[in-house]
Structure formats: structure tokens, C-alpha cells
Amino acid sequence: MLNFVVRRLLAMLPVLLAVSLLTFLIASLLPGDLALVILGDQATPENVAALRRDMGLDQPLWWRYLSWLGHVLQGDLGRSFRTGQTVLQAVAERIPVSLQLMLMAEFIGLLIGVPVAIACAARAGGAFDRFMTGSAFAILSMPSFLVAILLIYLFAVELHWLPATGYVPFTEEPLNNLRFFVLPALTLALAEWPGIMRVLRSDMIATLQEDYIALAKAKGLKPARILFVHALKPSSLTLVTVTGINIGRLLGGTLIVESIFALPGIGRLLVGAIYTRDLVILQGVVLLVACGFVIVNFVVDMLYAVLDPRIRHGHA
């Protein structure tokens, strides 16, 4: 098991390195001179040249990458030239919002997706299965901005149950905080559960054909025990992968949902950085989000080992 963890950790290093290189290149190769952006239209060529020298922009690309990487490794991702905030400060301020949104969305998604998948697989091809598979497909093909607007219309405008937009920190007003998050989390969850449901349903149907399920039936076990103990665990590897990818994706914030519901998360930070050409923030946030994604995938790999003893013991 320790061997497995170490192997996976070592495998992360080249991935992280590649991520940093790509992030750096994307930001550096964007058209437009950073010094020109900072100084604005009125800058004289001398000023621009001086600033370029100050920022090291006259150095070759590989040198700039290495010195940036060196700073990053020391925890210095740079500072926004617009707000003066460091990247870490800006992210630390926004990440609780995106994290909470991600957790609530994923939780609601699993809460809907997993039971529906099990119920569908238990009677595959039945009326409930056909209805839910069809609905999942319909919901999946609705874009999130449309779902968001429909939810706002229903729950905020018509029923007045929940606020349409806004945010208060959890530490100040926990209950109101949750009320603000329900609709955006639900919007995301409605896009998440069909995927969760479909992978778990098909894996579950395959598992239910296995010999050991026939034996579990022949042992006279209760149907619920067969479904939840014998079938669910071996069927959930793909589910864990999909959930991990979802979490990684939502970790980077959701540009559209955060914008519609006016939630000050990572997504809004990114959008702002793009509009204001705040390349340092953009580069830093993309790097952090990518690292988060890699780490989530590492956790997913570890979860595989928890779910399947054969992976734990190096048999698969």
C-alpha cells in the first residue's frame, strides 16, 4: 500500500511540471505586451522599455520560466499590478465560495444520482429506468444558464422561497449563506446527476450479471444487501472517477453560475482577470486550479485502493 502511494506521488511530479510550463506559456504567449498593458496608451517607448527591463520581460522565455518557477516554488505567485493583492491573497479570499459551491453541488448531485442509478439498475429496462434515463438525457442537454434562469424564475420570482443573487460569508450568517447557495448549487447539481446516474447505472447493471451476485442471491441475502453491499462497491470505481473530475472542474469555479448568481468565487476572479488583462492573477489562478485538479486525481487513485482490495495489494 505504501509503495502504491509513493508510486502515485512520484507520478504526479512530471504532471505538475508540465502543468506549470503550459500555464506559463499560455500567459506569456498571449498577444500584447504586459508592460504596455500596465502603462496604458500614453506610455513612451522609453518607459515601456524600462519597465520591460524591470520585469525581466527582455530576458529569453526559458529564463523567465525558470525564474517564475523558482518564485512559485517559494510560494510567491506574484502580485496583481492592478489591485496590489498577491495571487495567494486573492485566491484565499475567493476559494471558500467556490469550495462551498462545489461541495454542495456535488453533494446534491450524488444525492439524486446514486439512488436513481441503483433503482434503475435493479430493474433495468423497466418503466422507472426508461423514464429516468430519458429525463437525465433531457436535463443534460439543457445549458446551465437556462437552468439557472428557470430556477431563479421559479424559486425566487414566483415562489419567493430563495434569494436570486447575493452572498454572505458562512461565518457571519450561516443560514442566509446556505440560502444563497441553494439555487447555484442546484443549478450545477442538475447538470451533474445525469452523468453520475448514467455511469453508476451501467456499471451496476454489469455487476449484477456477475457470478458473485448470483451466489449472493443463492445465499438468500436480502435484496437491499445484495444491491448496497455486494453490487454498489465494485460498481463505484467509474463513479469515483467521474466525481473526482467533477470536483476538479468545479474547483476552478464556474464562470457562468458564479456570474449569474453574483457569487464572489474563483470563477469571478478569473473573469475579472481576463477582462482587465491581469496576467499575473490569471497565470497564478490557472496554476493553482490545475494543481488542485492533479491533487484531486491523486485522491481518486487512493480511493480506488480503498474500494478494491486487489488494487491495494497490487494485483490489478
Next chain:
Amino acid sequence: MSTPLLTIADVAVELPTPRGNLRAVDHVDLSLEAGRTLGIVGESGCGKTMLSRAVLQLLPKKAKLTGRVMFDGQDLARLAPESLRRLRGRDLAVVFQDPMTSLNPVLTIGTQLMETIQEHLELDAPAARKRSVELLAAVGIPAPEQRLAQYPHQCSGGMRQRIAIAIALSCEPKLLIADEPTTALDVTIQAQILDLLAREQRRRHMAMIIITHDLGVVAGRADEVAVMYAGRVVERAPTQALFKRMHMPYTEALLAAIPKLETAPHTPLPAISGRPPDPTRPLRGCSFAPRCRYAAGRCHEAKPALASAETAGHLYACFHPIRMAAGVGA
């Protein structure tokens, strides 16, 4: 004669396929008394596994079962799911062919043993654990205590089949169905597993059905043998009587296909030529006729019914029965 423990009466199983209905089991009658062993022999696809699944009520969802499966005074085919569940694992147990796939890979051996015991017997966890250890020891697993915490992939194939047998025996079943219990195992392990089954069967006085394609497996172990071909029982007799004098050419051909020590090296095995008939297209005559070297006109026109031979309890379905002792044929 006492009432049999298991009576299979006029059982037929049909499976819908894209090419039409497949008759997997074609009106089979069998019975088995408590404590006795029945061997069901036939080649792949002859319906022997489907028949066992019909007894266990584990047929595929789309399969259509007709006839009666009377077990201990109840018709399993008409039993409510909940009553059936209480019966399975307790009075009616099974060992499947492949121990590599019949144990759940993500549950420990202890869990898989104890869940059966705790489902059917009123035992608390420590008592169920103690019983599990005793069962593993009884089926010849060394260091049974440690095995409980292990997973199936940490055991060899023979070991897993022993564990599967321990699970089957855990609630002292009245009937054990062993569906090709040794086919997936190494030859050296096969005899051990068969002997283990025979020993436990005698000790617990349980009835057993051994399903196999190998007449040699049932030779010394079954009280009665039923030979199946194309979904039908074509010959049925007490084991001794059958091996002394087989009537059905198919049984003879099956026996001839077993390699023997006394034959000279490099002698080709007398395989049964041709293939079993397409079960989606029923034949008019005897289903073995196209492959039978004794077949004559009538065999292609009408189906022979099971008829009694001179020996008591010996039945066969053939118009031109052979009259020779075992081992001489082919």
C-alpha cells in the same frame, strides 16, 4: 419409498433469442431423496446448468419456466420471493463452477461466510465468526482465523472453491447443488474437492446434485446418474447399473470420450462427431440421431420416450438401445 426431497416434474425452460425461442430444458422429470447423490451428465449446452438454475430459481429474467420443482413439499417455481429467499442458502445451497468469479472480490472471506450464517441462523457476530472458523477448518483451509480477514484474490483457485463450499455448507442445507465444481480447477485439486464434497455430504446427510460433463466424476460418487442431451434426460439409472450396462448410444459415446490409461499412446480419442442440434429448431426425431452411429429410419421420424429397461430404476430414450457392458463400446 419415502417422499423425495426434490421432485422435478415436467420442467421445461425456454429462453427467447433473436432467432426464436430456445428450448434449454425440454420436459425433464427427476427426483432425489434426502441424503442421496444425483449426477447430471452432459456436454456443454445440454441444459444441465439451466436445469440447476431452474431448481435454484436463478434463471435469467426472460426465461420461461413451466412444470413443477417440488422441494421439501413446496413448489419453488410458485413460491413468494421472500419465502424463496429464506429457503435459499439455508436448505438449498449451491457451489458454482468458477471460484474465481463466484466470490465477491471486494468483500472479505469472513464477511461472505458470516453474512449467510447471520441471515439464516440466529447467531450473534462472535458466534457466527466461530462457526465460520469451524467451517473453514472443516473444508481443509489452513489457518482459518487469518483467512477471515483476507480477500478472495489472496487465495488460490482450489482454496476459493473450498471457501465456496464452506459458504454452501454454512447453514446445513438439505440439498447442495454443485454445478461443475471442479471444471475450473487444476487436475490435482479436482479429486480433493470431489472427495471433500462426498465426505461432507455423508457427514451431514444432505442430498447432492453433481453437474458435470465428465462421467468419470460421477462414477464412484453418485447414487444415480441422469444423462442429458439437447435439454432432455436421455438415460437415467442407478450408477452401478448404468456403468454395467448402458443403453443409450449417447452415454456410450460420452464414456468413450474419456481418455483411458490402457489405450496405446497417440491413439486419437473417439470424439462425438458433429454438434448438438440447434435448440431454437426442434427436431422431429431423436435429437441425437444426426450424430448416432446406430440411427435408423425411425430415429429421424419420432422422438423416443423414456422407457424402462430390465434393471429396476433404469430408464432410457432410444429405439435401438445397445446391449453391452461399459468400457467395451466404441
